[in-house]
Amino acid sequence: MTPVVKASALRKCYGDLCAVDGIDFEINRGECFGLLGPNGAGKTTTVKMLTCALPVSGGDITVEGLSVNADPRAIKYLLGVCPQEVNLDPDFSVFKNLIVYSRYFDIPYAEAKERAGELIERFHLHDKLERPIEDLSGGLKKRLLMARALINRPKLLILDEPTTGLDPQSRRQIWDEVRGMKRNGLTTLLTTHYIEEAELLCDRLVIVDAGRIIEQGTPPELIKKHLGGDGNLEDVFLKLTGRHLRDE
Amino acid sequence: MNRPALLGNISYRAWYMWRRNVDVSLVTWKTNVIPPLLEPVLYILAFGIGLGAYVQEINSGGRVYGYLAFMAPGMVAVGIMFHSIFDTMYGAFVRLRYQKTFEAVITTPLSAEDILAGEILSGATKGLFAGAAILLIITLFGLAAYPSSLVILPLAALGGLLFASFGLWFAALAPYIDNLNLPVFLFVNPMFLFSGTFFPLDGMPRWVRLLAELMPLTHLVDITRAATFNLLTADLLWDLLYLLVLTAVMLYVSIRKMKGRLIK
Numbered sequence: 001m002t003p004v005v006k007a008s009a010l011r012k013c014y015g016d017l018c019a020v021d022g023i024d025f026e027i028n029r030g031e032c033f034g035l036l037g038p039n040g041a042g043k044t045t046t047v048k049m050l051t052c053a054l055p056v057s058g059g060d061i062t063v064e065g066l067s068v069n070a071d072p073r074a075i076k077y078l079l080g081v082c083p084q085e086v087n088l089d090p091d092f093s094v095f096k097n098l099i100v101y102s103r104y105f106d107i108p109y110a111e112a113k114e115r116a117g118e119l120i121e122r123f124h125l126h127d128k129l130e131r132p133i134e135d136l137s138g139g140l141k142k143r144l145l146m147a148r149a150l151i152n153r154p155k156l157l158i159l160d161e162p163t164t165g166l167d168p169q170s171r172r173q174i175w176d177e178v179r180g181m182k183r184n185g186l187t188t189l190l191t192t193h194y195i196e197e198a199e200l201l202c203d204r205l206v207i208v209d210a211g212r213i214i215e216q217g218t219p220p221e222l223i224k225k226h227l228g229g230d231g232n233l234e235d236v237f238l239k240l241t242g243r244h245l246r247d248e
Numbered sequence: 249m250n251r252p253a254l255l256g257n258i259s260y261r262a263w264y265m266w267r268r269n270v271d272v273s274l275v276t277w278k279t280n281v282i283p284p285l286l287e288p289v290l291y292i293l294a295f296g297i298g299l300g301a302y303v304q305e306i307n308s309g310g311r312v313y314g315y316l317a318f319m320a321p322g323m324v325a326v327g328i329m330f331h332s333i334f335d336t337m338y339g340a341f342v343r344l345r346y347q348k349t350f351e352a353v354i355t356t357p358l359s360a361e362d363i364l365a366g367e368i369l370s371g372a373t374k375g376l377f378a379g380a381a382i383l384l385i386i387t388l389f390g391l392a393a394y395p396s397s398l399v400i401l402p403l404a405a406l407g408g409l410l411f412a413s414f415g416l417w418f419a420a421l422a423p424y425i426d427n428l429n430l431p432v433f434l435f436v437n438p439m440f441l442f443s444g445t446f447f448p449l450d451g452m453p454r455w456v457r458l459l460a461e462l463m464p465l466t467h468l469v470d471i472t473r474a475a476t477f478n479l480l481t482a483d484l485l486w487d488l489l490y491l492l493v494l495t496a497v498m499l500y501v502s503i504r505k506m507k508g509r510l511i512k
């Protein structure tokens with residue numbers, strides 16, 4: 001089966017400094033793929049190149065066989081992006097946020113209304129339909145961002161640090177949603193620095209540091225390889241990336 | 249950056265961005281609709297009736313104008329400028345830096361150029377709306393001749409595009425929102441005062457008149473005033489040409505500059 005995403009020798013450099021320095025990976029259909037790494041490792045830069053928000057400096061990354069270098073618009077129709085930072089429209093209600101976003105994908109209003117209704121139900125947003133965005137809690141905002149990312153029925157869902165700053169209850173709710181989408185066969189790319197989250201959700205993952213992939217495999221494989229099976233993924237992560245502090 | 253592709257990357261999707269911004273304006277319509285309608289009434293009271301009591305007539309270019317009738321088209325032109333330039337200058341800056349709107353939209357099928365063209369179109373729409381609203385008010389005061397004043401509507405759309413492009417360019421140049429005080433002080437305010445809006449430039453020193461000729465608002469005011477007095481002549485085509493060329497240049501320059509800020 002052809003992979004949904006394929007990155008080959010992917011690079012992003014600013015002068016001599018490379019944020020992403022030649023990485024290769026593939027995301028298979030239906031899997032949840034983790035992109036892990038400390039701050040400044042190149043996760044966000046990789047995601048931005050995948051979402052065609054940043055031009056690549058070298059190599060290529062493809063989605064369903066389409067290259068970001070050649071067909072950015074066609075790729076963007078296939079993506080659902082749940083960003084790290086909240087970028088909802090503060091002037092619109094919950095419902096209107098979904099509708100306005102659906103237009104960007106040429107979805108007709110009647111269809112968009114139906115999809116928005118389903119997503120509002122699924123993400124438990126119905127109590128807050130007409131509330132201004134700034135009144136929503138952090139967890140609700142994330143749920144709305146996730147609902148928004150699904151309005152175009154994407155082939156690939158990108159979750160960029162989906163639970164950063166959330167309380168344990170909201171975090172668990174997001175995890176349940178991700179598991180549910182996986183059961184439905186949605187291919188997902190997850191970036192996180194909560195290693196527990198990756199261990200729980202990801203079928204396969206890569207650990208990046210300083211713009212390069214330093215390890216890859218399934219969570220149990222990595223634990224077995226580096227710790228002889230005794231320990232958790234966070235211990236593996238710290239063993240590989242060291243304990244010194246990172247700045248963005 | 250791929251230069252020839254800049255225009256090629258603009259598609260019908262720019263209208264989605266336009267609609268998003270218009271939808272926001274409709275949510276907050278009270279603050280968007282009432283000021284353009286009330287502002288000119290204030291100006292007419294203050295300048296037309298207050299100051300007009302002392303300055304009844306204006307001599308300009310060998311012609312005598314009633315003061316209120318002289319300043320009325322100036323108000324229309326100023327309204328077009330203010331409402332379009334501030335929409336993109338502060339509005340686009342907020343959407344870029346604080347609301348992260350562009351970041352959200354750039355991952356959808358819209359290109360950076362679609363987003364920015366949509367920004368300029370919605371800024372221009374505000375300028376057109378303000379121009380039409382003020383024209384309506386001065387018409388009610390009997391200060392606009394018809395049908396010649398209808399020329400002001402397409403002119404307001406052009407002026408809107410021009411000043412919305414300038415606004416977007418300033419927003420793209422400013423590292424912080426406070427930096428936008430500079431173009432207000434150096435560009436917007438001098439034009440507001442010295443473009444023949446509220447008094448003719450005939451009595452000004454030569455260097456002031458030369459500078460005024462460079463300011464786009466001067467040309468917008470000239471055509472608008474000719475329209476309200478039913479004095480449209482062929483030599484105004486030079487003013488129109490200046491506005492058209494400057495608009496084309498600023499559309500390109502502003503989209504290019506802001507794209508560089510969106511995509512590094």
